Amino acid sequence: MVLVLALVAAANADSLPIIGAGIAYEAEFSEAAGLAVDDEVRVAGVKVGKVVDVGLDGGSVRVRFKVEDTWLGDRTTAAIKIKTLLGQKYLALDPLGAAPLEDVIPRERTVAPYDVLDAFRDLSTTVRSLDTEGLARSFEVLAEALPGGPTVRGALSGLTQLSETIASRNAALSRLLANTAAVSRTLSDRDSALVRLLSDGNLVLAEVAARTQAISTLLAGARELSRQVRGMVDDNDVALRAVLGSLDQLTGMLQRNQESLATGVARLAPLIRYATNATGHGHWGDTYVCLPVVSACY
Structure with a gap:
């Protein structure tokens, strides 16, 4: 217990x-x-x-x-x-x-x-319910009623144009904010998967960093091997040239006599077949002798 x-x-x-x-x-x-x-x-x-x-x-x-x-x-x-x-x-x-x-x-x-997702949702709802056309008309009336001079009128005219622009793009802005909220909601729903993905990426980078010395050693070894092979070739250059020259002559001769070699191999096949048949019955060989003098064959 x-x-x-x-x-x-x-x-x-x-x-x-x-x-x-x-x-x-x-x-x-x-x-x-x-x-x-x-x-x-x-x-x-x-x-x-x-x-x-x-x-x-x-x-x-x-x-x-x-x-x-x-x-x-x-x-x-x-x-x-x-x-x-x-x-x-x-x-x-x-x-x-x-x-x-x-x-x-x-x-x-x-x-x-205040959560970012809630902010996007509230902003989308607010813009969707906003009477942008009425707001533009209000600015126009206010600009006509105020005797504030060209500065005030210019500012209100700018606000009017801004309201008209927002009104003309109201549907597009609503779709944009709705899509933004959907993307944010998707990111929030996949938060653990994204964090896990980033963590796995960090593990991969950490493993690569840990194997940096091994990779460097491998590259250094390959470089040293290349240097040794180059030195061996340089040291045996004369002998290798002679061997490669003889090999080139041999291959050239075989190529020049390729047809003769093929004919010889083809004619050698029956001889090998007859020799195999004659000696293939044990420790003796079959022979065939024809004596034309007595007109008989034994």
Whole structure:
């Protein structure tokens, strides 16, 4: 039983209150804003811990985190900030106060960012519901009613032209913002895959960097081998020239007598066949002798 408890404690050592990695604190936020478990906790841009739990607590979001070797004061503030363009977040702490932090960091001292995806969605909705034609007419009426001189009239005329341009491109702008929101939503949905892809790319680059010495050694060895082969060829240049010259003469002779060699091989085939038939019955050979004198063959 003691052994089982020891194994369970070793597997969950980070979660134990005394021997776990770091000191646990909590903070209340108005919303999670995409913060997740295992996200970094930073003080002045330096990683000091990680988030261990994110959950609802009534109308607030309770974030539990651990920090190591970091002092937090009783007026510490916390903010959820954007770590990457893909939407990954981290918890930023500002350790203020003279006494050590013992209570939960309240919502009054925490800040949750406005999500970029929500901003795109709200902007798309706002532009789609905007009466740009009425806005242009309002600017025109205002420009005619104000006796502010050419400067005011010029400014209002410019605003009128801007409103007319926006009105003429209203549908295109709405499609653009809707597509932008869709792209941002897709990136947010594939955030883990993109982060994994970038991490794998970093692993590949790290492996290439680790094998740089081996690649350099291989290239140096190939260069040395080339130098040795070149030196061997230079040292045996005369002998190689003689051998290559003789080989060239031999191939030339064979090429000149190619037809004779082919004829000889063709005529040699029957002789080899007859010799094989005569000697293929054991330790003796068959012979055929014709004696024309006695007009008989034995």
